[in-house]
Amino acid sequence: MECDNMTQIFAHRGASGIHPENTMKAFKEAYKAGCDGIELDVQRTKDGVLVVIHDETVNRTTNGKGMVGKLTYKEIRSLNAGYNKRKWFTHDKVPTLDEVFEWLKGNNLLCNVELKTDKVKYPGLEEDVLQKIAQYSLSDRMILSSFNLQTLMRLHELGTSIPKAAIYSKKGVNPSLLAQTTNASAIHANHRVMTPALMESCQRMNIQVRLYTLNQPAKLKEWMEAGLAGVITDYPDRAFKVRKELLRK
Incomplete structure (x- = not known):
């Protein structure tokens, strides 16, 4: 594996394998682990605030409904x-996108923002997210992704120049065709549905492939x-350790 083609983490x-997902604690621990970027999910409250949370309800990850x-x-x-893996921690709040972006200004992490519009449409969320990115001057460190x-x-x-995934x-999905259809420059696939051949077909078309949620050291x-562009993992410390070992070879 060449250093120039180092897989981004x-x-x-x-760092949601250990810390409550989509919280500032999880993001800060990911930074400490040495990862290249964070992945987060954005939705919008009733009164128009962009918040970082994965599910369309608060039921699973908070004590509310x-x-x-x-x-x-x-x-x-x-x-x-x-909430994390059947355990409760205290004093963790659902962060706003503003809160995360303000913190990102103080480091050099990349940020993959997933727009959660596949189940709830949130009209205008695309414009809202782009406005926040411009407000914090973070365009050159962003990736925008969605199932929708x-x-x-x-x-x-x-007309955004920010990379899309x-x-x-x-x-059964043809990832290179999916990328072409959506004008995306990258594919984010569940690791169980990707094959080396499919990844190579994307690479031939300069489409980056990142896999989620890849947690096992052997699979990492x-x-x-194999030359994966990026891995999206719950355990960035594991991935960083594997990458360091490969770079030593």
């Missing part, structure tokens, strides 16, 4: 977002050696 919802889009920011901020093909095409229509998780090593 993105922390999936932060309800749809993100039907709760106010004040209601969501009052919740404990410290219309969202990716809308981002293209808006199409996400998919089902077998296998894909890094």
